[in-house]
Amino acid sequence: MAHTVADHLLDRLEEWGIRTIFGYSGDGINGILGALDRAGDRFDFIQPRHEEMAAFMAGGFAKFTDEDIPGVCLATSGPGAIHLLNGLYDAKMDHQPVVAIVGQKSRMSLGASYQQEVDLLSLFKDVAGDFVQVVMVPEQIRHLVDRAIRISLSERTVTCLIIPDDVQALDAVESPPREHGAAFSGSAFTRHRPVPSPEDLAQAADILNAGERVAMLVGAGALGATDEVIQVANRMGAGVAKALLGKAAVPDDEAFVTGSIGLLGTAPSWRLMMECDTFLMIGSGFPYAEFLPPEGQARGVQIDIDPKLLSIRYPMELALVGDAQATLSALLPLLQPKEDRSWQEGIEDDVERWWEMIGRQATMDGEPMAPQRPFWELNIRLPDRAIVTTDSGTAASWYARHIKMRRGMMGSLSGNLASMVPGVPYAIAAKFAHPDRPAIAFVGDGAMQMLGLNELITARDYYPRWADPRLIVCVLNNGDLNMVTWEMRAFEGNPRFEESQEVPSFPYADFAEMIGLRGIKVEKPEEVGPAWDQLLAADRPSVLEVVCDPDVPTIPPHVTLDQFGKYMSSLLKGDSETLGVLWQSARQGWQSITTR
Ligand SMILES: Cc1ncc(C[n+]2csc(CCOP(=O)(O)OP(=O)(O)O)c2C)c(N)n1
Numbered sequence: 001m002a003h004t005v006a007d008h009l010l011d012r013l014e015e016w017g018i019r020t021i022f023g024y025s026g027d028g029i030n031g032i033l034g035a036l037d038r039a040g041d042r043f044d045f046i047q048p049r050h051e052e053m054a055a056f057m058a059g060g061f062a063k064f065t066d067e068d069i070p071g072v073c074l075a076t077s078g079p080g081a082i083h084l085l086n087g088l089y090d091a092k093m094d095h096q097p098v099v100a101i102v103g104q105k106s107r108m109s110l111g112a113s114y115q116q117e118v119d120l121l122s123l124f125k126d127v128a129g130d131f132v133q134v135v136m137v138p139e140q141i142r143h144l145v146d147r148a149i150r151i152s153l154s155e156r157t158v159t160c161l162i163i164p165d166d167v168q169a170l171d172a173v174e175s176p177p178r179e180h181g182a183a184f185s186g187s188a189f190t191r192h193r194p195v196p197s198p199e200d201l202a203q204a205a206d207i208l209n210a211g212e213r214v215a216m217l218v219g220a221g222a223l224g225a226t227d228e229v230i231q232v233a234n235r236m237g238a239g240v241a242k243a244l245l246g247k248a249a250v251p252d253d254e255a256f257v258t259g260s261i262g263l264l265g266t267a268p269s270w271r272l273m274m275e276c277d278t279f280l281m282i283g284s285g286f287p288y289a290e291f292l293p294p295e296g297q298a299r300g301v302q303i304d305i306d307p308k309l310l311s312i313r314y315p316m317e318l319a320l321v322g323d324a325q326a327t328l329s330a331l332l333p334l335l336q337p338k339e340d341r342s343w344q345e346g347i348e349d350d351v352e353r354w355w356e357m358i359g360r361q362a363t364m365d366g367e368p369m370a371p372q373r374p375f376w377e378l379n380i381r382l383p384d385r386a387i388v389t390t391d392s393g394t395a396a397s398w399y400a401r402h403i404k405m406r407r408g409m410m411g412s413l414s415g416n417l418a419s420m421v422p423g424v425p426y427a428i429a430a431k432f433a434h435p436d437r438p439a440i441a442f443v444g445d446g447a448m449q450m451l452g453l454n455e456l457i458t459a460r461d462y463y464p465r466w467a468d469p470r471l472i473v474c475v476l477n478n479g480d481l482n483m484v485t486w487e488m489r490a491f492e493g494n495p496r497f498e499e500s501q502e503v504p505s506f507p508y509a510d511f512a513e514m515i516g517l518r519g520i521k522v523e524k525p526e527e528v529g530p531a532w533d534q535l536l537a538a539d540r541p542s543v544l545e546v547v548c549d550p551d552v553p554t555i556p557p558h559v560t561l562d563q564f565g566k567y568m569s570s571l572l573k574g575d576s577e578t579l580g581v582l583w584q585s586a587r588q589g590w591q592s593i594t595t596r
């Protein structure tokens with residue numbers, strides 16, 4: 001068989017080091033699927049149950065692997081391409097390199113209002129705005145693949161190639177003719193790791209050295225700079241708060257790490273920001289400015305690889321473009337060790353008290369148990385090098401506050417899009433990225449019913465390939481779209497709207513068993529620990545279904561009077577859960593207040 005454009009596409013992907021493709025079939029990509037078949041074991045084609053999951057997996061794969069290889073997803077024209085979108089937006093907004101390859105109707109059908117004909121250039125123009133192209137002739141394949149990958153890597157974003165099905169089947173042209181208009185591209189790529197100038201570093205050091213109460217905030221950009229962040233914090237006598245995507249950047253067993261920040265954050269992070277006089281922000285686009293120091297309170301220094309993200313949350317005195325690891329290494333020798341350690345010691349006391357309080361909250365009784373319980377019990381048992389994912393929902397709060405990241409672990413969630421559903425596909429992608437590491441996903445019952453349940457089938461089909469077969473999906477079965485129920489109470493002052501908030505009952509653990517996985521349902525707090533033990537020792541993926549109390553509020557680290565007023569008025573308006581909610585709020589809230 002002739003070497004086709006589709007074969008050439010794969011050759012080029014391979015040249016860039018790509019081996020894993022998450023995709024779903026359709027006649028718009030028949031040529032590419034045929035080429036994948038011919039390519040044999042040069043590629044791992046992973047088939048999830050839905051194209052959105054393929055996109056989430058590509059984004060998750062990029063999050064958990066070397067940043068110089070993009071995640072790749074493949075979908076057919078029309079409906080398949082449309083299904084990719086949410087997962088692609090997630091990748092784009094969390095700055096992950098992902099290349100989407102989609103089919104299109106054959107060239108002669110375009111414009112004929114043909115079946116499945118969708119204007120894909122327009123459809124992808126926003127999510128893949130940095131680079132979206134239609135392959136019209138075989139001569140383009142080389143430079144379009146090279147550019148799609150190079151731009152996804154260098155801009156840390158989503159790019160897209162649209163390939164009409166008739167073009168896929170044309171004979172490949174490895175090298176364009178040596179003519180005017182031809183492009184001769186290549187695949188050499190070296191990541192740029194910028195370091196600010198010596199003058200800028202000296203100015204940063206001056207500001208930081210002058211500070212008496214330094215607060216640091218680290219995000220995903222600091223994930224490769226663990227040692228440097230710790231050294232800077234030690235030298236500056238600082239406390240370190242973490243944005244959600246940077247949760248694995250610094251281990252929680254460092255005493256000065258105050259944990260997450262924001263609505264899902266901790267009280268020590270809140271106090272760190274409210275009381276600092278100097279603010280160092282590294283590799284984070286954390287959005288909620290009200291959790292940062294009030295304007296004018298602190299002198300600000302920011303380090304970010306992306307100039308567009310500088311000084312948009314807090315007016316920085318110095319905003320530097322730099323790779324976190326390289327910049328902090330260069331800055332370290334200029335920082336003078338702080339003699340007065342009282343600020344950092346105060347933070348450490350705060351953090352110690354916070355962890356005690358968190359433990360008390362998790363082990364309180366609930367109806368039938370506090371939702372924090374499975375997180376707390378996992379902490380005690382979390383294996384080294386585990387990869388922990390969470391869905392959007394209350395699970396994200398408990399993940400943010402309760403999971404203690406240790407050195408070598410990884411974790412993620414849909415940070416900026418905050419989409420439901422990625423919990424399970426991220427964990428599956430983690431298993432393809434690191435088949436020898438255990439993966440654990442925390443997912444709400446709403447997200448499980450949305451698409452998560454289906455993806456358990458994918459885990460069942462692929463786990464025999466994984467050196468460590470453990471992938472545990474912990475389902476928070478609370479019968480409610482609980483995060484939004486709480487948001488409605490706290491922000492709008494509205495009671496729970498039964499029709500929109502209820503999640504139908506479903507036997508999650510039984511379903512897992514039925515399809516050949518392990519499943520345990522727990523309804524008593526004391527059963528949670530032993531269930532984790534059992535599933536962490538299982539020889540296959542599993543579901544831990546935890547029936548938990550929807551009446552436990554995810555109280556933000558500081559609840560404003562206004563929110564509290566609205567919340568109370570929602571209860572008085574006749575929320576169907578009023579009694580339980582009042583009881584749990586009072587108990588859990590009292591725990592937070594007494595540790596301030
Ligand atoms: C795709 C999508 N749809 C809707 C939302 C809004 N939303 C955020 S959290 C949430 C509730 C999730 O419910 P569940 O998965 O059961 O988790 P719980 O909060 O109950 O623990 C909803 C509806 C969203 N973020 N993403």
Ligand SMILES: [Mg+2]
Pocket residue numbers: 444445446476477478479480481482503
């Ligand atoms: Mg729920």
